[in-house]
Structure formats: structure tokens, C-alpha cells
Amino acid sequence: MKITSFAKRLFLTFALCVLPAGWAAAQMVPSPPQLAAKSYLLMDAASGNVLIDNTADERLPPASLTKLMTAYIATLEINRGQIKESDMVRVSEKAWRMGGSKMFIEVGNEVSVSDLLHGIIIQSGNDASVALAEHIAGSEDAFADMMNTTAQRLGMKNTHFMNATGWPDPNHYSSAHDMAILARAIINEDAAHYAIYKQKEFFWNNIKQPNRNLLLWRDNTVDGLKTGHTEEAGYCLVASAVRDGQRLIAVVFGTSSEQARAAETQKLLTYGFRFFETRTFYQKGTELTQARVWKGAVPQVKAGLAQDLTMTLPKGTAEKLAATMTVNPDLIAPIEQGAVIGKVEVKNGEQVVHTADLVALEPVEEGGFFRRIWDSLRLFIYGLFN
Numbered sequence: 001m002k003i004t005s006f007a008k009r010l011f012l013t014f015a016l017c018v019l020p021a022g023w024a025a026a027q028m029v030p031s032p033p034q035l036a037a038k039s040y041l042l043m044d045a046a047s048g049n050v051l052i053d054n055t056a057d058e059r060l061p062p063a064s065l066t067k068l069m070t071a072y073i074a075t076l077e078i079n080r081g082q083i084k085e086s087d088m089v090r091v092s093e094k095a096w097r098m099g100g101s102k103m104f105i106e107v108g109n110e111v112s113v114s115d116l117l118h119g120i121i122i123q124s125g126n127d128a129s130v131a132l133a134e135h136i137a138g139s140e141d142a143f144a145d146m147m148n149t150t151a152q153r154l155g156m157k158n159t160h161f162m163n164a165t166g167w168p169d170p171n172h173y174s175s176a177h178d179m180a181i182l183a184r185a186i187i188n189e190d191a192a193h194y195a196i197y198k199q200k201e202f203f204w205n206n207i208k209q210p211n212r213n214l215l216l217w218r219d220n221t222v223d224g225l226k227t228g229h230t231e232e233a234g235y236c237l238v239a240s241a242v243r244d245g246q247r248l249i250a251v252v253f254g255t256s257s258e259q260a261r262a263a264e265t266q267k268l269l270t271y272g273f274r275f276f277e278t279r280t281f282y283q284k285g286t287e288l289t290q291a292r293v294w295k296g297a298v299p300q301v302k303a304g305l306a307q308d309l310t311m312t313l314p315k316g317t318a319e320k321l322a323a324t325m326t327v328n329p330d331l332i333a334p335i336e337q338g339a340v341i342g343k344v345e346v347k348n349g350e351q352v353v354h355t356a357d358l359v360a361l362e363p364v365e366e367g368g369f370f371r372r373i374w375d376s377l378r379l380f381i382y383g384l385f386n
Contacts, residue, residue: 029275029314033267038234038254041176042268044312045184045240045247046278051312052268053177059158060253062174063228064101064124065236066166069147070133071120072186074113075193076150077136085114087135094140095131098165103128104205115204117193122202123209124227126165133164140164154181168232176251183225183238183249197224214262215239219269225249227261235261241269248272279318281346282309285361289325291341293364294379295372296333302361303327303341309356311346320348325358330379335364 032052041056043049077083088110096107103125105111111131119128133143140163147161156178162169187194201210215222221241228236234254241248250268255261282288284307290300327342342358
């Protein structure tokens, strides 16, 4: 178990520069809680900063946490217009025969994509997962290929899927870190479908089943995501909560019971909200400065960030930070939109704690003949005296 290098570097910097002499760093941010779980992680959803991890990159069976990817791909296909929530899906015999947790769909019946998605997310239906996978990709094997391609795109380096349900297989594995990455994508990319994860129950086929995420009943700031359990995996949970505008994602693998996975996850969330805060210094696409352009159709280019500059910090330390910008003084047209033209540094005193690329927010075309000749002459004279 450890505070990650990013948080630790900030933590030590502030301990040395802010706290009175003689104070130990641990008095500012106490040691993280020790959890009764095989693997766990706490991440800030906005910044992506990992605040706590314990063997979070270890490859472990994810059980029904797998269905986070199944549901994510389904929502991607909906948003791309490849399928519709109103589409009716005929239930195959394979889907109907699935064991484990079920939505209780019947072979040969037609069920809407929307109902299947609710059955996957809320009821953790293995039958619903296979039915929707077959509808999207033709077969569960083909859908597993889609899952693995998507995992690679998201940067899930310790994940490989063999099926849409989490059914045990030696080659089916993931990690706490990867599941947090997936949860962050689900939350940040599609707020409308993410709302399904906080629903406490779903009624289908005259059967009302509760969401297995006990934290939805215990903590009104929790609004997702998914539980998992097999004998090999133990009890697993990916949960997210929002307090005072800050969202955290907690992942636990391999606890001993439903009660334990809820309690251990709650420890992570409580610690994170108590001792850390998230601050956005600059938003992507916002003009931060203008940079001089030589030999261009215009003399200046607007500069900003390609991504929000968001950081998660020990509480009370954000006010100690200052951001500075530097731009390349020798920018020569043409310049493409998004080209790196400088750097933003976030500092505590003279200590750099975070950097981000400053990019061109617009393209700059090459100027006319006389503009190019004139600027070439100016650059030549400038070089003689510098």
C-alpha cells in the first residue's frame, strides 16, 4: 500500500515548504487506511490522479465487473447510432441458458436494448449481457474482441476479456487500476447513461431485483457503479461518489463478503474526500495567451490547453500554487491547430509540481511573399543581437 508518487511528491513539497519546522509529513495527510482486500485503488475522476493504490495493477479475475465494459460498449454503439435503445433483441438459447445472476429473459422472446442495458447494470444479468453482446457483434466471441480493442484504446494495460459476463476463464482478467480507468470513461463520457448505475432496483418479468451495490443505500453521495462476485474473485466493487463537486472512484478486489466490500470501499471514499481536493486551473480550449508568429498570414496565434489542467491535491495546498506559461519565441508559419508551442508549469515556489503542453488553438497559414521576406530579415537581425 502506498500514496502514489504524484501525491507523495506534492505531499512532501508542501510538508517542507508550508508546515512549521519539526512537523512530520504524516501529520498533514495521514497514512491511507489498510483494507481487507486483495487489491484496491482510489482515483479522482476529474484529474485521473491516483491517490491510493495497493497492488492495483495485479491481474485478477474481475467477475461481474466485466459488465462495466459490456455496458460501456453498448452505450458507445447507441451514441454512434449503430443500435437504438428501442431495438428489439431476440433472446438466443445460449443467453437464456446462462447461469449465475440473471435478468430472467426467456428464449425466443424479444427484449429492448434499453431493458437489457438496465438488466446488465442493475440486476447484473449474465443472460442480458450475452443477449446484448450477440445483438451488437453477432456472437459473444466477436464482442469479446470489441471489448479488448476498447480496453487497449482506454489504456487498460492489465486487462483481457474472454466473454461479456465475467464468467471464470484463465485468460479473463483485469486490475483495480484498469477498472478505475473504465469507470472514469463511463462517468465522464456519457452522463445520461451513467444515471442508470444509481437506480436501486429494476422490475422485469414480474421480478423486482435490487442493485447489489449496498453503498447506494448507505451513502447518498454514491451514484454507481458495479459489483462482482465469484468464488475465485471474491467480492469486488467499483463505486463512485460526489461531494462538494469532487468525484472519486474507488475499486476493491477480493473482499470476503457483500458487507465487507461495501465497508472497505467506504473507507477509501471517506479518506479521499477528507484529505484531498481537486482544482481546475485552466480549462481546455480557453485562450490563455497569444504567441508571436513569424512569416504567417497573421502575426499572432491564440494559445491554450488541449486538456483541462486539473490536479488533485492535499486539502489547503491549492492556494500555495502558481501557474506560469512560456512560449516558443521562434514560431514560424505554417502552424497546425493543436501544435505544441509552449508549456504551462504549476509551481509551489520554485518547485515544479505539474506541467502541460501549451498548444495552438487555431491554424496559422503561411504569409505572402513580402511578409516572409520581411520576417526573414527581422529574424536575421534579431539573431545578430541575441
